[in-house]
Amino acid sequence: MFFEKSFIDKLCTFVFMRLKKLIGVFQRIVLVTSLTVLLLSCKQNKIIISGVIENCNSPYVVLMQVFPDEAVVIDTVLLIKGKFSHRIESDQVGVYLLKLSDDSFMSFIANPEDKLVFSGDATDLTQTYTIQGNEETKLLIESRRKLDHLYQQTELLSKEFVRYTYSDNFDSIKTVLDSSYNILFNDYKNYLTHFILSNPNRLASLMAFYQTLGNNSFFSIKEDRELLDTMYPALLKEYPNSIYVNDLKEKLMESDD
Numbered sequence: 001m002f003f004e005k006s007f008i009d010k011l012c013t014f015v016f017m018r019l020k021k022l023i024g025v026f027q028r029i030v031l032v033t034s035l036t037v038l039l040l041s042c043k044q045n046k047i048i049i050s051g052v053i054e055n056c057n058s059p060y061v062v063l064m065q066v067f068p069d070e071a072v073v074i075d076t077v078l079l080i081k082g083k084f085s086h087r088i089e090s091d092q093v094g095v096y097l098l099k100l101s102d103d104s105f106m107s108f109i110a111n112p113e114d115k116l117v118f119s120g121d122a123t124d125l126t127q128t129y130t131i132q133g134n135e136e137t138k139l140l141i142e143s144r145r146k147l148d149h150l151y152q153q154t155e156l157l158s159k160e161f162v163r164y165t166y167s168d169n170f171d172s173i174k175t176v177l178d179s180s181y182n183i184l185f186n187d188y189k190n191y192l193t194h195f196i197l198s199n200p201n202r203l204a205s206l207m208a209f210y211q212t213l214g215n216n217s218f219f220s221i222k223e224d225r226e227l228l229d230t231m232y233p234a235l236l237k238e239y240p241n242s243i244y245v246n247d248l249k250e251k252l253m254e255s256d257d
Helices: 005-043 122-128 135-163 170-198 203-209 225-238 243-256
Strands: 046-054 060-066 071-078 083-089 094-101 104-110 115-121 130-132
Touching: 046 094, 046 104, 046 122, 060 083, 071 083, 104 115, 104 122, 104 135, 104 203, 115 122, 122 135, 130 135, 135 170, 135 203, 170 203, 170 225, 203 225, 203 243, 225 243
Parallel strands: 046 115
Antiparallel strands: 046 083, 060 071, 060 094, 094 104, 115 130
16 A cells, blocks of 8 residues: 655654754753853862062063972963963862062962962062962961071071181080070971961961971971871871872871881
């Protein structure tokens, strides 16, 4: 039995329209899914930094990330009349520097989705900058400023050392200067110990543990293991995938060998 041509045409038209509708639905599903993925990817893994550096003649600052064993340049940040806005792509917490020169920089800690606002004066950036946005950075700035003050005090001792190097009573003066240096060093180490124990789950405390005064370290992994045994589990809980915490784990395992 043969169908009339008009019936076949109608059937083909019906099937075609149904397929077209189904394809349209499928395309919309794909489009919505793609947009969702895109929006999620845009929403995640971004650190926004912005702010202003007063009295700055440089057209840019250098953005560096501080890794466990080195600091690496990752970008340059354009300054327009001292103002800047920049996005850092990252999927985990990081330690960073915005650097005008070796002696002029802003250090900070940032998590994905943080929005940090900077301000400072280029004439003395390291001492004048402030950052709003997270507690980690506030703690990092606190300990860094304390260390800078310690450097200023020890530089005064060094000048006195040079001044009396060839004097007749140099030995007695050197004894006094050495004693003063040791007092400053031990007082600061006590400050760092209290700082770390008060904030054991903060990366700022791990950075404080690694601080040095010239070639002299305040702590060592073997001699100050008890301090690390308090800090490490707290850091691991707070930042389970952090490269800094993983590096600490490796160092602890090496010290056990």
